[in-house]
Amino acid sequence: MRKPWITAMAVALPLALAACGGSAPPGTEGGEGGAGGGSGETITIGSLHPLSGAAAADGQQMDNGAKLAIEAINEAGGIESLDGAQLELASADTQGAPEVGQSEAQRLIQEGAVALVGTYQSAVSQNVAAVAERNSVPFVIDVSSADAILQQGYRFTFRLQPSAAVLAERGAEYLAEVSENAGAPAQRVAILHEQGPFGTAITETFTATAQDLGMEIGPVISYDPASVSDFTTQITSVREAGADVLMVAGYYRDGVLVANAVNTVKPGLDAVWGVANGAFDTPQFPGEVGEAGEGYFDANYRLDMTNPETQELAELYEETYGDEIRTAAVLSYDAVRVIADALERAGDASPQAVRDAIAETELDSLIAQDGPISFDEAGENENAAPILMQVVDGAVRQVYPEEYAETEPVYPATPGQ
Structure with missing residues (x-):
């Protein structure tokens, strides 16, 4: 009952x-x-x-x-x-x-x-x-x-x-699908990630999947989320490398710093693409960074x-x-x-x-996923899955896949322009 x-x-x-x-x-x-x-x-x-x-x-x-x-x-x-x-x-x-x-x-x-x-x-x-x-x-x-x-x-x-593998694989697949559907397929993806196990795992799987899908990767830049205070140098490197997409895997505070740096450097990206990003899909993010965060994507778990x-x-x-x-x-x-x-x-x-x-759980979740909470032998939630969100008109909206979409994705979504 x-x-x-x-x-x-x-x-x-x-x-x-x-x-x-x-x-x-x-x-x-x-x-x-x-x-x-x-x-x-x-x-x-x-x-x-x-x-x-x-x-x-x-x-x-x-x-x-x-x-x-x-x-x-x-x-x-x-x-x-x-x-x-x-x-x-x-x-x-x-x-x-x-x-x-x-x-x-x-x-x-x-x-x-x-x-x-x-x-x-x-x-x-x-x-x-x-x-x-x-x-x-x-x-x-x-x-x-x-x-x-x-x-x-x-x-x-x-x-x-x-898991990181599921988040990163879907994140790369969503990028390929959304950009190709828009007629502007992602070609070169720079990566900015926190240097701990989370960011490293996301980066490794995202890189392998994106390369399998025909994208080039680089530069790949890591950082310490506890001590970083500015990303101007890192975003300048992204601009100089000619990347058309920047993938970011990190936490809330560093996500805000990234948005501020992108707004300052204006690297000419088609998209800033979060994967399990702790900032880009939170309701507080658009309010804190204003227009600097407009168009940001995040492939992540979602209420x-x-x-x-x-x-x-x-x-x-x-x-x-x-x-x-x-x-x-x-x-x-x-x-x-x-x-x-x-x-x-x-x-x-x-x-x-x-x-x-x-271990025998079958419980409806308050998170958007593919079915009830249920664990496999390794302890992973078998039905956990990310969806793609985007900051649209100052609010976070679900945009992909279609069955979860509140509105269509806007791509390219050049930030900081």
Whole structure:
């Protein structure tokens, strides 16, 4: 029977919880946080995201998304198969640093978390996945695309978003199809990517696929997202190379810096083409960069705004936090839902039982994808798939493939002119 978590959430008064309080240690019975569970039991889920540092805006959104899921589930009566047990969220700041994420994951597990969600940066998720495996505690990745995370034979780690391979392959294919349909096929693609596992994995697969489709690649430029402050030199190199498309794989802050540099240098591109870019498809991006971001593309996971439940969540998020919800926050919401659904079906809050139930998940997603959330043997969401978005008239719109399109893609879309 489908739990009415969204419906309960939409009518509930927003709760200001960071991690529901209580005098008992997290994950034990009798904790005051989550009062209202029929059995008095509280079940702790750990949330690991960058709440400070360069990616703090995204990390806070994701933690907020996880909190709203906890509130919705508790307001709807908690985990019925466990006598109405309530959930609580234990939030930890990874600072975007792999070693901090690792130590915080270990702390949350020691304090009783039965499952973890996170983490946004692939390098952090790699370390957290190792901790989760070592402790036999399930870890549901909301956002982190690097293929290597799930190539270790792990049994306790699952990923909701599309892998880097899927994102990059589709991103290159969409570029070929959209540009050819417009009569201006992409010929030379420059690449600008963050230097961590995420950006590197995207670049490697995108390059191979684009070359197979007849495109030339170069230059390929990497950068440190934590320290970069300006991209004028890099965009000048792109202009001098004569590239007609710039593919960018990075995070929000660096995406804004790229748009500003392209607007300054005016490299004469047919398109700036994000692949899993943390900026170009967010509702905040057009407002922050103005006309400099007009026409930008991004092939990425996307919240499904044709779904009434997603619409309700977006409205509640804005009412609660005074900000438009980003897709990453919806993935965090879904990650908590996956764990709650597993608890409900297992009727058992032990990490092993939760892990086994997660492996059998068939749950409708609030993200646009090819079917329900369902995991293969490696822990990948089998139905996860990106769609193509573009900034059109100052707003992010879904433009390709046709079945998801709100409007047609504009190509060429020369930025900074």
